[in-house]
Amino acid sequence: MRDFIPQIEPWIDNNELKHLKRVIExxxxxxxxxxxxxxxxxxxxxxxxxxxxxxNGTMAIYSCLLALGLKPGDEVIVPNFTFIxxxxxxxxxxxxxxxxxxxxxTLCIDVNKIKSCITERTKIIMPVHLYGQSADMPEILKxxxxxxxxxxxxxxxxxxxxxxxxxxxxxxxxxxxxYYGNKTITxxxxxxxxxxxxxxxxxxxRLKNHGRDSKGIFKHEHIGFNFCFTEMQAAIGISQMExxxxxxxxxxxxxxxxxxxxxGVGDLKFYDFKPNIKPVHWFTCAQTNHREKLAEYLLxxxxxTRSFFYPLNLQPCYKDYKFDQYSISEEVYDKGISFPSSYNxxxxxxxxxxxxxxxxxxxxIS
Numbered sequence: 001m002r003d004f005i006p007q008i009e010p011w012i013d014n015n016e017l018k019h020l021k022r023v024i025e026x027x028x029x030x031x032x033x034x035x036x037x038x039x040x041x042x043x044x045x046x047x048x049x050x051x052x053x054x055x056n057g058t059m060a061i062y063s064c065l066l067a068l069g070l071k072p073g074d075e076v077i078v079p080n081f082t083f084i085x086x087x088x089x090x091x092x093x094x095x096x097x098x099x100x101x102x103x104x105x106t107l108c109i110d111v112n113k114i115k116s117c118i119t120e121r122t123k124i125i126m127p128v129h130l131y132g133q134s135a136d137m138p139e140i141l142k143x144x145x146x147x148x149x150x151x152x153x154x155x156x157x158x159x160x161x162x163x164x165x166x167x168x169x170x171x172x173x174x175x176x177x178x179y180y181g182n183k184t185i186t187x188x189x190x191x192x193x194x195x196x197x198x199x200x201x202x203x204x205x206r207l208k209n210h211g212r213d214s215k216g217i218f219k220h221e222h223i224g225f226n227f228c229f230t231e232m233q234a235a236i237g238i239s240q241m242e243x244x245x246x247x248x249x250x251x252x253x254x255x256x257x258x259x260x261x262x263x264g265v266g267d268l269k270f271y272d273f274k275p276n277i278k279p280v281h282w283f284t285c286a287q288t289n290h291r292e293k294l295a296e297y298l299l300x301x302x303x304x305t306r307s308f309f310y311p312l313n314l315q316p317c318y319k320d321y322k323f324d325q326y327s328i329s330e331e332v333y334d335k336g337i338s339f340p341s342s343y344n345x346x347x348x349x350x351x352x353x354x355x356x357x358x359x360x361x362x363x364x365i366s
Contacts, residue, residue: 001348007304008283010186011243011343012236019235026231031215034234039192041241042177045160046167048194050201053229053237054208057156057178060191061089063227064174065124067203068150070095074123076152079109080312081329082128086154087312090126098122099312104328105272108135114143122147127172128154130309131271131338132279134163137171144172152176156191159184160248162278169194174204179233184247184282185240187233243343248280250343254350255281258339261354266290266361287335290365295337297360303353308336 023034035053042051054060070076072094078086080099087097100117103110107130114125125144127135137153144151151172155161158168159177169175174197179190193204206213211224240247259270269287273279283306288294295305311333313323340353 001352004302005304005340005349007306007338007340008182009342009344010181011247015242016236016239019239020232023231023235029231031229032231034231034238035229038234038237041238042192046170046194048170049196052193052201052204054191054193055227056189057176057180057191058085058089059227060176060193061154062092063204063207064152064176064193065089065093065095066207067200068124068152068173070123073121075119075121076124076126077114077117077122078126079128080326081107081309081332082130083309084315086126086128099323101326101328104332106133107131107332108133111136111139118147122149124150124152126152126154129158129161129168131157131283131285132161132281134161134168134277137163141171157183157282160244160280164276173197174200179237184280185244187237190229190233190237247343251281251341254341254345255284257350258284262357265358266365281341283338283341285336285338288337289335291335291337294360297364298356301356303340303356306338308333
């Protein structure tokens, strides 16, 4: 058993090397055949008409915002509980993030509170599919239609998550997936725009390709940037997509084992998933009133955990924004902990983690 058990790590082996050799042998390192192959695999898996690979998930969100016509000063409704890239991309695009409270059962945006966030300047609703959950997309789409708003799904954590047998990221006008190093599968860095709209797809491609509809020309009809993918990222992504079924199955086993062995231990509570959601347990998450002490105890035993995302309204970099208090998000953060959830985690290591968690509650919490 390892002396240190990381909370999350990618599964990288000779399969990635096999596909990386294809890049080396081709001598093409920027977007080429492997990138197109990776995009086609993602399209087939998600059912989206278009899949546009980009440098990372943040740039994918930014491109979608501009493709949806966001103008300076326009408002975008985002959940208060998410990784900061969601709201930072709005600011980068010139928009104003409007924070909405979350549902404590799903940790996703509370659809019952979206209406109170809508103003004359609202243009887009951006739900986030968090920790393997899915936001209530049917209800969000109804709200958007009634109020003539666009929907952009942040499905950065949502690879292989399905709601009503439909892949998240494909319900709204567009959506994004992330392939950062700690995600369910990875390209090292990387993001993908999903959309069924030819117009949005074309705009996103132009934005990532210096305003051009194709490479190799030097006349630019539109303003664009360089958010392009690389063949090395695509090679790793192709390999990871081949491994995806095994990774998802292992994460489900880890999740089920944690719950079965820790049910009723201390004050630990795990999150439920509705039957119409096919989740992917990117992380196995729980809540406890003793998060910090438990994390410190486990770390002293060589076990890394993670806290939940810090609520956006409390972020130091947003101190100049006038945000309200969000008691649910803040309580969720205070209690949330994520246990080791990697494909590489062995049965012996998980037994050790579970034993240490039980020891903590038996000997340290009266």
